[in-house]
Amino acid sequence: MRAACRLSPSRRLRAPLPALAVLGVLALLLGGCGDGDREPTVTIAAASSLRHVLPDIVAGFERAYPGVEVELRFAGSQVLASQIAEGADDDLFISANPLQAARLLDAGLAARPTVVTANVLVVAVPEAAPRRSLRDLALADVRIAVGAPSVPVGLLSRIALAWVEQQQPETAEALRDKIATEDPSVRIVLSRLELGEADAAFVYASDVAVSDGLRAILLPPQTPPNEYVAVLIEGAEPAAGELLAWLLSPNAQAIFGLYGFLPSVAGVQAR
Amino acid sequence: MSRGVAIALAVAAALLALLLLLPLGGLVWRALSDGDVAAELGSGATWDALRLSVVTATISLVIAVLLGTPLAWLLARSRARAARLAASLLDLPLVLPPTVAGIALLSAFGRSGYLGETLGGIGLSLSFTTAAVVLAQLFVSAPFYVRSAYAGFSGADPRFEGVAYTLGLSRWRTFRSVTLPLVWPSLAGGAVLCWARALGELGATLLFAGSLPGKTQTMPLAILAAFESESGIAGAVSLSVVLLGFAALLLLALHRVTATAGAYR
Amino acid sequence: MTLRARFEARVGDFDLAVALEADDELVVLYGRSGSGKSLTLRAIAGLLRPRGGRIEIGGRTVFDAEAGVDLPPQERRSGYVVQEPTLFPHLDLRRNVLIGLERDIDAPGRYEELLRLLSIEGLDGRRPHQLSGGQQQRAALARALVRHADVLLLDEPFSALDEALRADLRAELLRLRREMRLSIVFVTHDLREAHLLGDRIAVLDEGRVLQFGPRDEVFRRPASRLVAELTGFSNIFEGERRGDGVVVSGLPLRAALPPDTAQAEAVDVAIRAERVVLRRLDPEGSLPENCFVARVVDELAFGNTHTLHLAPEGAGPPIAVEVASRPYEILGVAGRERWVVELPADDLHVMSRAAGAGE
Numbered sequence: 078m079r080a081a082c083r084l085s086p087s088r089r090l091r092a093p094l095p096a097l098a099v100l101g102v103l104a105l106l107l108g109g110c111g112d113g114d115r116e117p118t119v120t121i122a123a124a125s126s127l128r129h130v131l132p133d134i135v136a137g138f139e140r141a142y143p144g145v146e147v148e149l150r151f152a153g154s155q156v157l158a159s160q161i162a163e164g165a166d167d168d169l170f171i172s173a174n175p176l177q178a179a180r181l182l183d184a185g186l187a188a189r190p191t192v193v194t195a196n197v198l199v200v201a202v203p204e205a206a207p208r209r210s211l212r213d214l215a216l217a218d219v220r221i222a223v224g225a226p227s228v229p230v231g232l233l234s235r236i237a238l239a240w241v242e243q244q245q246p247e248t249a250e251a252l253r254d255k256i257a258t259e260d261p262s263v264r265i266v267l268s269r270l271e272l273g274e275a276d277a278a279f280v281y282a283s284d285v286a287v288s289d290g291l292r293a294i295l296l297p298p299q300t301p302p303n304e305y306v307a308v309l310i311e312g313a314e315p316a317a318g319e320l321l322a323w324l325l326s327p328n329a330q331a332i333f334g335l336y337g338f339l340p341s342v343a344g345v346q347a348r
Numbered sequence: 349m350s351r352g353v354a355i356a357l358a359v360a361a362a363l364l365a366l367l368l369l370l371p372l373g374g375l376v377w378r379a380l381s382d383g384d385v386a387a388e389l390g391s392g393a394t395w396d397a398l399r400l401s402v403v404t405a406t407i408s409l410v411i412a413v414l415l416g417t418p419l420a421w422l423l424a425r426s427r428a429r430a431a432r433l434a435a436s437l438l439d440l441p442l443v444l445p446p447t448v449a450g451i452a453l454l455s456a457f458g459r460s461g462y463l464g465e466t467l468g469g470i471g472l473s474l475s476f477t478t479a480a481v482v483l484a485q486l487f488v489s490a491p492f493y494v495r496s497a498y499a500g501f502s503g504a505d506p507r508f509e510g511v512a513y514t515l516g517l518s519r520w521r522t523f524r525s526v527t528l529p530l531v532w533p534s535l536a537g538g539a540v541l542c543w544a545r546a547l548g549e550l551g552a553t554l555l556f557a558g559s560l561p562g563k564t565q566t567m568p569l570a571i572l573a574a575f576e577s578e579s580g581i582a583g584a585v586s587l588s589v590v591l592l593g594f595a596a597l598l599l600l601a602l603h604r605v606t607a608t609a610g611a612y613r
Numbered sequence: 614m615t616l617r618a619r620f621e622a623r624v625g626d627f628d629l630a631v632a633l634e635a636d637d638e639l640v641v642l643y644g645r646s647g648s649g650k651s652l653t654l655r656a657i658a659g660l661l662r663p664r665g666g667r668i669e670i671g672g673r674t675v676f677d678a679e680a681g682v683d684l685p686p687q688e689r690r691s692g693y694v695v696q697e698p699t700l701f702p703h704l705d706l707r708r709n710v711l712i713g714l715e716r717d718i719d720a721p722g723r724y725e726e727l728l729r730l731l732s733i734e735g736l737d738g739r740r741p742h743q744l745s746g747g748q749q750q751r752a753a754l755a756r757a758l759v760r761h762a763d764v765l766l767l768d769e770p771f772s773a774l775d776e777a778l779r780a781d782l783r784a785e786l787l788r789l790r791r792e793m794r795l796s797i798v799f800v801t802h803d804l805r806e807a808h809l810l811g812d813r814i815a816v817l818d819e820g821r822v823l824q825f826g827p828r829d830e831v832f833r834r835p836a837s838r839l840v841a842e843l844t845g846f847s848n849i850f851e852g853e854r855r856g857d858g859v860v861v862s863g864l865p866l867r868a869a870l871p872p873d874t875a876q877a878e879a880v881d882v883a884i885r886a887e888r889v890v891l892r893r894l895d896p897e898g899s900l901p902e903n904c905f906v907a908r909v910v911d912e913l914a915f916g917n918t919h920t921l922h923l924a925p926e927g928a929g930p931p932i933a934v935e936v937a938s939r940p941y942e943i944l945g946v947a948g949r950e951r952w953v954v955e956l957p958a959d960d961l962h963v964m965s966r967a968a969g970a971g972e
Contacts, residue, residue: 155576220476225559227577257476258558259565261572265554272451272555273460274475505698510660512701513686514693516760517713525712529703 117316118146122157122165124173124305125264126196129287130336131171134329138320145316153262155228161310162186168317171307171324173263174229178306187308193324195302195339196281198233199293201270208277211241211294215251219276222258222269229303230263234279240297286337302339372592378581379589388586396562397570397587398594404478404566405546408485409493412542416494417535421527424501435498441491449488450555457483458556480557481564485546493535493542500534501527540602547595567591614763614796616640620666620676622656629653629663629820635764639790639797641811641828643804644843649820650800654766657798658693659686671763671796692757696769699753700741707737710756720759727755730792731785747778751785758793765797772803783809804845808832816840834962838881841964847886847920847933852963854878859963863928866903868961881964886920886935888960891944892953904955905929909946919946923954932956 123131128151135147150167152160158177161167162184171193172178181187200221202208208217224231242249257275260266267284269275270291277294281303285293307321323329330340379385388394423435441449457474458464467474474480504527512522528535550568557564559573567587574583619632629649633640642650655661657668659675662683668676670691675684686693700709707724714720728734731751741749750770757765767786771779787810790797801807807814808828815825816835823843824836835841841849852861854874859866861882874880894906907923914920919941921934932954936946 153576159581222558225573225576227573256560258560259573260554260559261569261576268555269558272454272458274454274458274558507695508698508701510655510658510686511693511695511699512712513660514658514689514691514766515713515756516687518687521713526701530701 116144116146117314118148119169119314119317119320120148120150120167121169121171121320122161122167123149123151123171124154124157125151125262126173126281126283127151127171127305130283130333130338133336134324134332135320137328137332138323141323142316142319145319147320166312167310168313169307169320170310171305173303173305175304175306176229178308181308181310186311188311189307189309189318189321191307191321191325192304193307193321194330194333195304196283196337197302197339198230198237198279198296198300199282199285200277200296201267201280201285201288201291201293202277203270204290204292206276209294211248211252211296212245214255214277214294215245215248217276219255220257220269220274221252221255222260222266222275222278223256224263224266224279225259225261228262230266230279230281231259233300233303237279237296237300240299244297281337283337305338375585375592376589379585382582382585384582385586385589388583388590393561393570394587394590397565397567398590400478400481400562400565401547401567401591402594404481404485405489405543405549407482408489408546409539409543411482411486412490412493413535413539416490416538417497420494420497421501421523424498424504425506438491438494438498441487442495444488446488446549446551447555450484450552453480453484453487453552453556475556476558476560476564478557478563481553481566484552484556485549488549488552489542489545492545493538496534496538496541497531500531500538503534504530536602536605540599543602544595544599547591614671614794615669616657616671616764616796616798617669618653618657618666620656620663620668620678622652622661622663624652624661627652627820629656631815631817631820631822633798633815633822633825635796635798635813637790637794637796638812639787639799639810641807641814642798642800642817643807643811643814644802644817646802648817650802650817651768652820653817654693654768654798654800657689657764658691658766659684659689660693673763690761690763692754692760692762692765694750694753694757694765694767694770696772699749699770700744700756702741705738705740706733706744706752709741710752710759712756714759723759724755727758730789731755746774747782750774750782754786754789758789758795763796765795767797767799769800769802771806772801779806786810816843818843835883835964837964838883841881841883841962845885846883846962847935848889848930849881849883850930852880852882854880854963859961862925862930864905864925864930866956866961867958868963869958870963871965874963874965879966881966883962883964884956884960886933887918887937888957889932889934890955890957891921891934891936891946892955893944893949894951894953900953901955903958903961904953907932907952907954909950909952921946923952925954926951929954 121131131149135149139145139147154172154174154177157170158172158180161170161181170178170181170187178187178190182190200211200214202214208214214221223234226232226235238249238252241252258269260269263280263284266278267280267288270278282293285291307324309317309321334340423431444452454475455461456463457467459468459473459475464474474483508526508530509522512526517525548568549566550572553564553566554569559565559569565573571584571587571591574587575581577583614637616635618634622629627649629652631649631653642653644650652661656663663676663678665678666676667674667678670689674680674682675689676682701712704712710724711720725734731754733748733751733755736744736748744752753770771782774782783806789795799810811828813826814828814831816823816831818839824831824840831840832844835844835846838849850861852859854870854876855865857870858868859880859882866882868882892904900906905928906926907929908926909921910924911922912919917938919936919938921936922931923934924931934954
């Protein structure tokens with residue numbers, strides 16, 4: 078269900094509180110919003126992992142296209158895809174899981190799949206911990222958090238471990254034995270480190286980039302990056318197309334890089 | 349009662365009943381149309397998760413009953429103001445969003461929690477274990493039992509106990525033969541709530557116990573994982589219907605038991 | 614069997630200090646609600662721990678603060694019956710009565726006999742909600758009696774029943790007491806019930822025993838103004854001693870005086886409304902001793918009695934007079950307004966103020 082609502086700010090201020098509450102409830106119940114504004118508003122439904130980087134990129138877009146207003150909402154890719162499939166009227170969907178984008182494409186609900194960036198899997202450990210390599214981890218008494226195989230981060234973690242196994246079979250086996258939890262989202266995997274319940278977590282480089290006190294241990298380079306696929310949702314505002322193009326601009330790609338993401342190979346179709 | 353009032357009452361009752369049942373019906377309908385319940389039932393992973401859920405929820409219930417019954421009785425029979433205060437405080441876990449409950453558990457029993465460090469000192473680590481699943485379920489579900497039992501004991505006239513004592517019945521015999529039968533419906537009702545809540549526990553379990561198939565991945569966690577997977581909603585729905593069906597069977601059975609036991613009222 | 618109790622207890626802000634005893638008799642604990650009657654029973658039964666004192670039941674010390682004796686209720690052999698709830702709702706009559714006596718092989722025999730004695734035989738299998746209120750109370754009595762209780766503690770056991778049933782049960786209780794030689798402590802706030810049942814009566818108020826004595830003594834010779842009020846004296850006047858009698862509202866009255874009253878000492882003078890005598894006014898003759906002329910100002914008919922309120926024409930107090938229906942008709946009270954009121958010297962009760970000051 079959508080949390081954001083396109084009531085204009087001025088209206089929101091004038092509306093008395095009870096009326097607002099009623100409107101809010103109605104908006105939630107109907108899953109839609111009130112009247113649109115004159116100027117186009119583009120809503121992006123984006124994977125949670127883009128929470129930090131996307132506002133910066135969108136700010137640049139809004140400066141370049143002063144007439145367009147952009148609203149962002151974040152959730153797990155699966156949740157967002159399901160909501161869009163159920164009729165949420167977003168304009169652009171950026172999925173951390175290509176499969177979820179593919180679902181919408183298959184259903185004819187979206188178009189123009191574009192890889193906008195990618196994320197590299199790493200093993201995050203606390204900076205203070207004396208562990209610098211996968212071998213160190215394998216030899217220590219540690220607990221490791223990974224994603225569930227049903228989410229990209231978990232799938233990639235398995236692939237990565239398979240590559241580790243090619244080179245150091247004992248290390249891979251030891252690491253597998255130390256897996257304490259297979260979490261349903263990368264955010265929860267990361268929280269294991271933040272809460273001190275795990276000593277290492279298979280997460281993305283971008284997660285480490287925005288977290289204090291974490292260090293990344295690299296995984297075998299053969300491990301594929303996780304690609305972020307953007308799709309235009311059926312019936313999107315024309316400005317959404319501009320925004321999609323903007324994501325591939327040098328400006329946007331530089332910001333992705335600052336936040337630990339990999340640059341995209343511009344304009345590549347996801348499939 | 350006038351006809352109008354009767355109709356209004358019926359409408360109100362029907363509205364809520366529909367509000368509660370329609371989504372469940374929708375789930376079943378969805379499972380039948382695009383889920384594959386049969387496939388999920390055939391999968392070993394489903395049974396693992398279901399077994400883990402039922403076992404942990406039942407252990408939680410047993411602990412809640414064994415420890416919660418004396419607690420509720422003492423609180424209900426105590427005249428101290430502190431007891432009434434404690435009775436209210438025991439409801440607090442009900443207020444917490446499950447995720448916060450998970451963090452609360454970690455803050456106490458987690459590796460860096462204030463008790464966890466002591467526990468770790470003797471080589472005991474709770475988080476990411478099946479015991480943690482039980483503890484998480486207990487934390488969120490026991491208040492339901494204690495609350496209901498407390499209400500039962502408070503409502504049971506203490507003079508029955510007094511009379512029983514003067515008749516020569518020991519405290520234990522009085523509790524067993526007089527108090528317990530009197531409050532049995534409250535206890536059974538609380539137990540059902542407690543068990544159902546434990547069975548559906550997700551947030552606190554995920555945070556405190558993690559999610560490892562066969563060890564800590566209960567049915568709700570498996571449903572969450574399925575939701576994120578390729579099968580997506582269809583898989584989650586199929587699993588949910590399995591859980592729902594199983595819970596319905598057990599709740600109906602419990603209802604029969606409590607209905608016959610409460611017949612003297 | 615006997616009961617001797619003298620103890621102090623405190624419940625919340627309420628202080629209780631009682632002393633009473635019962636031999637093979639029925640002692641009524643009489644007082645308003647909240648006077649401490651039920652707490653007294655609970656303390657005797659062992660459900661409330663006194664702070665000090667001593668309680669003996671059937672010659673056994675069940676509580677002695679100084680000696681550190683405090684037998685639990687299970688060992689006090691008291692039969693405790695309360696108004697409600699009486700029976701355990703989940704057990705049938707037989708199991709209610711015999712609960713805890715499963716190993717007593719004589720109990721079923723006594724049980725059958727008691728059921729017969731209390732006219733509730735044949736109801737063994739009924740649950741309490743299938744029994745009438747009277748049957749429930751009889752069963753509760755049977756439950757207390759089947760255990761050979763040394764003392765029966767009855768806390769307003771009949772209050773929830775209707776009047777006819779109460780009368781039956783009272784009569785039955787009196788019969789049981791005679792046949793079984795029981796010591797009974799019976800709590801009630803009903804004055805008529807107290808009068809009907811009590812061999813001795815203890816009048817309680819605010820946790821204190823104001824007077825404890827044989828029924829007639831308490832009802833005729835209340836120890837204080839408060840006891841007089843509690844025991845239903847409608848006429849209580851302030852007066853003072855003069856000579857061998859008292860003066861009330863300017864009217865000299867002959868009356869028996871309590872010992873140690875000084876001349877001109879302020880006293881309370883009481884007479885029950887039913888002891889006041891009305892005489893026809895004889896315009897010729899002079900007024901006899903203890904008489905004055907009064908005028909009817911109000912009249913209440915209540916069942917078989919009429920209560921008249923009269924105002925004095927000269928000296929004398931305003932007075933309430935209770936006249937039974939028959940004399941009311943014979944005297945022709947309805948037709949006359951002015952009457953001679955006589956306060957018979959034997960029925961006047963003079964109380965020294967000091968007695969009442971002790972509260």
